[in-house]
Amino acid sequence: MTLRVEPSADDLPERPRVLLVDDDEVNLLLTSVALQDQGFDVIEASGGEQALRVLADWLPDIVVLDAVMPGLDGFETCRELRSLPGFESLPVLMLTGLDDDASITRAYEAGATDFFVKSTQWSLLAGRLRYLLRASRTRVELERSKSRLARAQDLARMGSFDWRRGQNGPVFSIEGLRVFGLGAGEQPAFRSLLRMIPEEERKAFLELTHSAMDRSTVLATDVHARLVDGRQRIVHIEAEPEFNEHGNLVGYTGIVQDVTDRRLAEDRIRHLANFDTLTGLPNRRQLIWRAERALEHGRRLGHEVALLLIDLDRFKVINDTLGHGAGDDLLIEVSRRLRSCVRHSDQVLESSLESVGVRSHRTLEAVGRLGGDEFVALLPEVSDEEDAERVATRILEVMRKPIMIGLQECFVTASVGIAIFPRDGTTVADLLRNSDIAMYAVKSAGRNSSSLYRPNLAGKGREKLELESALHKAIERNELVLHYQPKIDVRGARMIGAEALMRWRRHGQLVAPGDFIPLAEETGLIIPLSEWAIRETARQARVWQDNFGFADSIAVNLPSRLFERTDLVEYIHNAVTTYGVPHHAIELEITETGLMKDLQNVIPSLHRLNEIGVEISIDDFGTGYSSLAYLTTLPISELKIDRSFVRDLGMTPQSSAVVTAIIALARSLGLRVIAEGVENLRQMEVLHRLGCGIMQGFLFSKPQPPEDIERWLQQTVLPKKAPWIGQASSHDNAEPVRVRAREPRGKPIGKLP
Amino acid sequence: MSFDSPSSLAGSSASSAHAAVLDTDALERLRELDPLGKSRLLERVLRAFEASARRLARQFGEARAAGDMQGIRHVVHTLKSSSASIGAVCLARLCAEIEASIRIEAFASLPERLDAMDRELAAVLQAVTPMLSAAGTPT
Numbered sequence: 001m002t003l004r005v006e007p008s009a010d011d012l013p014e015r016p017r018v019l020l021v022d023d024d025e026v027n028l029l030l031t032s033v034a035l036q037d038q039g040f041d042v043i044e045a046s047g048g049e050q051a052l053r054v055l056a057d058w059l060p061d062i063v064v065l066d067a068v069m070p071g072l073d074g075f076e077t078c079r080e081l082r083s084l085p086g087f088e089s090l091p092v093l094m095l096t097g098l099d100d101d102a103s104i105t106r107a108y109e110a111g112a113t114d115f116f117v118k119s120t121q122w123s124l125l126a127g128r129l130r131y132l133l134r135a136s137r138t139r140v141e142l143e144r145s146k147s148r149l150a151r152a153q154d155l156a157r158m159g160s161f162d163w164r165r166g167q168n169g170p171v172f173s174i175e176g177l178r179v180f181g182l183g184a185g186e187q188p189a190f191r192s193l194l195r196m197i198p199e200e201e202r203k204a205f206l207e208l209t210h211s212a213m214d215r216s217t218v219l220a221t222d223v224h225a226r227l228v229d230g231r232q233r234i235v236h237i238e239a240e241p242e243f244n245e246h247g248n249l250v251g252y253t254g255i256v257q258d259v260t261d262r263r264l265a266e267d268r269i270r271h272l273a274n275f276d277t278l279t280g281l282p283n284r285r286q287l288i289w290r291a292e293r294a295l296e297h298g299r300r301l302g303h304e305v306a307l308l309l310i311d312l313d314r315f316k317v318i319n320d321t322l323g324h325g326a327g328d329d330l331l332i333e334v335s336r337r338l339r340s341c342v343r344h345s346d347q348v349l350e351s352s353l354e355s356v357g358v359r360s361h362r363t364l365e366a367v368g369r370l371g372g373d374e375f376v377a378l379l380p381e382v383s384d385e386e387d388a389e390r391v392a393t394r395i396l397e398v399m400r401k402p403i404m405i406g407l408q409e410c411f412v413t414a415s416v417g418i419a420i421f422p423r424d425g426t427t428v429a430d431l432l433r434n435s436d437i438a439m440y441a442v443k444s445a446g447r448n449s450s451s452l453y454r455p456n457l458a459g460k461g462r463e464k465l466e467l468e469s470a471l472h473k474a475i476e477r478n479e480l481v482l483h484y485q486p487k488i489d490v491r492g493a494r495m496i497g498a499e500a501l502m503r504w505r506r507h508g509q510l511v512a513p514g515d516f517i518p519l520a521e522e523t524g525l526i527i528p529l530s531e532w533a534i535r536e537t538a539r540q541a542r543v544w545q546d547n548f549g550f551a552d553s554i555a556v557n558l559p560s561r562l563f564e565r566t567d568l569v570e571y572i573h574n575a576v577t578t579y580g581v582p583h584h585a586i587e588l589e590i591t592e593t594g595l596m597k598d599l600q601n602v603i604p605s606l607h608r609l610n611e612i613g614v615e616i617s618i619d620d621f622g623t624g625y626s627s628l629a630y631l632t633t634l635p636i637s638e639l640k641i642d643r644s645f646v647r648d649l650g651m652t653p654q655s656s657a658v659v660t661a662i663i664a665l666a667r668s669l670g671l672r673v674i675a676e677g678v679e680n681l682r683q684m685e686v687l688h689r690l691g692c693g694i695m696q697g698f699l700f701s702k703p704q705p706p707e708d709i710e711r712w713l714q715q716t717v718l719p720k721k722a723p724w725i726g727q728a729s730s731h732d733n734a735e736p737v738r739v740r741a742r743e744p745r746g747k748p749i750g751k752l753p
Numbered sequence: 754m755s756f757d758s759p760s761s762l763a764g765s766s767a768s769s770a771h772a773a774v775l776d777t778d779a780l781e782r783l784r785e786l787d788p789l790g791k792s793r794l795l796e797r798v799l800r801a802f803e804a805s806a807r808r809l810a811r812q813f814g815e816a817r818a819a820g821d822m823q824g825i826r827h828v829v830h831t832l833k834s835s836s837a838s839i840g841a842v843c844l845a846r847l848c849a850e851i852e853a854s855i856r857i858e859a860f861a862s863l864p865e866r867l868d869a870m871d872r873e874l875a876a877v878l879q880a881v882t883p884m885l886s887a888a889g890t891p892t
């Protein structure tokens with residue numbers, strides 16, 4: 001059994017089937033035998049009528065017809081056969097006499113594929129048949145691939161055309177006509193095609209085609225076309241020149257394609273890549289592109305370029321209190337107002353940018369959104385810095401009107417930093433950084449204003465300024481984290497609270513608090529930082545409450561200036577109610593020094609906080625010069641023995657004297673006392689003996705992320721596995737302590753003052 | 754015309770008789786189509802020729818008597834190729850000449866040619882008939 005393989009052009013059927021028609025029995029027999037001998041399957045017919053009968057239910061691969069026959073002769077038979085469906089391209093070979101030219105012509109006219117002179121050289125006939133079969137296969141393949149091409153072109157909304165010199169217009173394929181909304185047979189004149197192109201584009205298109213033809217070059221362009229039915233399409237035209245043997249241009253051949261959908265998609269992608277989806281303004285990428293173009297022009301034409309960095313003041317508060325939806329609405333309105341301050345162009349005509357000398361760079365002018373609440377205004381040409389300042393003033397002006405968000409009136413101000421090319425920088429990156437420094441100077445000077453970049457701003461130390469502006473964004477970038485250090489009741493071997501300590505994760509690394517807290521203090525950033533810490537602590541208290549029934553308080557360090565704020569109580573109240581924890585979940589720590597410095601201003605806050613249940617702890621106690629008289633009247637709950645005394649415990653007699661005094665004082669005032677910086681068991685024992693049972697320090701746990709605290713509770717405290725557990729109650733045991741606490745060495749990490 | 758006049762073949766053997774009217778090369782080509790004689794091709798071809806030639810000879814006589822040129826033309830056209838096939842070279846040439854003459858309507862020497870063809874056809878049949886009885890065995 002042989003496997004049947006689909007035959008291809010080179011691969012003829014194993015035994016091609018032949019219908020052999022001849023009225024002469026001798027010839028019929030001999031030809032038939034000869035062909036069978038050469039590998040053909042032959043069915044014989046002795047005349048035209050019989051041949052047509054055979055074809056009614058049998059399809060040969062080829063027909064061999066004797067031309068001259070009585071009755072229906074070869075020519076008539078061929079004509080009949082061709083009119084049958086499915087026989088249009090069946091190869092038909094007509095057998096004629098050697099000297100019968102007339103028959104040859106008639107054979108072709110009747111639709112024969114080829115003719116063959118009768119001969120007794122049978123192998124010649126077989127060879128001719130094979131050749132015909134191969135040619136026919138190739139033709140079938142060609143037809144198939146032609147129809148596949150037509151279908152592919154149809155799918156691609158593409159068609160071809162041909163234009164010969166001297167012709168009235170291009171001749172389109174059916175698919176090509178369809179691109180223009182025309183039917184088969186509606187070959188349009190060149191003029192009517194031109195009329196489809198909008199007038200303003202027509203001249204340019206004509207110039208392009210003429211120049212391509214004059215230089216005999218490839219033509220490739222997109223044109224807008226208004227079709228007969230009124231549809232607006234974009235048609236891509238691509239044509240190649242054709243030459244005759246003398247190398248002269250004889251015409252063009254090419255394709256037309258409806259690229260409307262593709263172009264719309266491309267436009268949409270381009271828009272998404274270059275414009276902010278919320279506000280529709282150019283995004284960072286587009287802005288930088290425009291700014292780079294503007295600098296090129298400035299360099300070439302010798303003028304100044306201004307970059308204004310606009311940062312909304314306290315946008316985060318709005319986002320946090322009214323929600324992100326409201327925040328988005330506000331950004332949209334702000335964008336609208338900012339646009340009105342400059343000659344904003346959404347589209348930049350790239351081609352026009354290339355022409356030198358004209359004021360085309362004006363189209364670069366725009367307001368864009370860098371991200372968050374940061375915007376940039378690009379002024380591609382300013383005559384002096386006052387020009388830029390005028391725009392900044394206009395920006396501050398348009399912000400003055402309240403913005404309605406829902407039913408709420410919001411007042412938004414902005415801080416604007418200005419950098420001028422080339423004075424303040426020759427690259428976009430430099431200008432952005434310097435405008436940021438200038439903007440930040442506005443923020444620290446009280447916001448709602450604008451400032452030009454000045455080298456003396458950089459004189460403050462570029463690094464520091466960069467740190468400042470980075471810290472400024474740390475909150476919204478979620479770079480700040482709180483770590484927690486447990487407060488331990490040593491006798492009960494349990495955690496009775498924790499202190500929250502701020503960390504800044506910048507570029508994947510933790511910045512030591514000592515490196516940014518003083519800066520935050522100095523610049524006033526400590527206020528938003530502290531506010532964030534309060535909210536975050538309330539949130540964490542809630543998480544712990546849910547996870548393991550935490551009901552104690554977490555201490556947050558606050559600078560004294562925050563206590564001066566009249567809305568502190570309200571702020572804390574909002575924070576704890578947002579997360580559904582009691583007021584005492586938050587405890588505030590204020591340093592003794594800070595408290596004493598501002599005592600008069602701080603006291604009212606302390607009272608109000610105390611009234612709502614927020615406890616106050618005095619940090620670093622013993623280092624300042626507290627007026628003990630005041631201490632008795634202050635609504636405070638806890639004294640925290642400064643780590644320096646704890647460190648020296650057992651080493652200097654003074655230290656234990658101070659600690660003893662503090663403990664005594666606390667006791668007499670009815671205050672809790674806690675020791676911090678406890679690093680080893682000896683310190684723990686001494687403190688405990690002196691009467692301080694609450695401690696904090698590396699001996700127990702370093703400050704850790706909240707989830708690590710939970711794990712520490714689970715794995716160390718609850719199973720009572722730590723060396724310090726049990727020591728407190730047996731401190732008078734004669735056995736010396738042998739187990740050393742494993743703890744990291746080095747300086748204890750600082751904390752918010 | 755009659756086939757019972759054995760004048761040209763009298764006294765001669767079949768092989769020498771057909772050697773005159775049938776081309777041995779052509780016969781050889783026919784044998785090559787069926788070298789082992791399995792399909793008895795030579796016999797079948799000769800039988801087919803004989804049957805067809807006798808029929809055509811009858812049609813020829815009728816057409817000639819009626820002066821039917823197209824009838825004659827059809828006879829010579831058919832006979833032309835079938836006689837060529839069995840190697841009746843002379844008959845085939847005569848048929849071709851007659852066919853061409855009728856086509857170009859050159860009737861001048863036609864009667865002589867027709868007579869010659871008539872004679873040659875009789876001679877070919879005379880040569881073929883004895884071969885049929887011996888068919889299957891190569892000569």
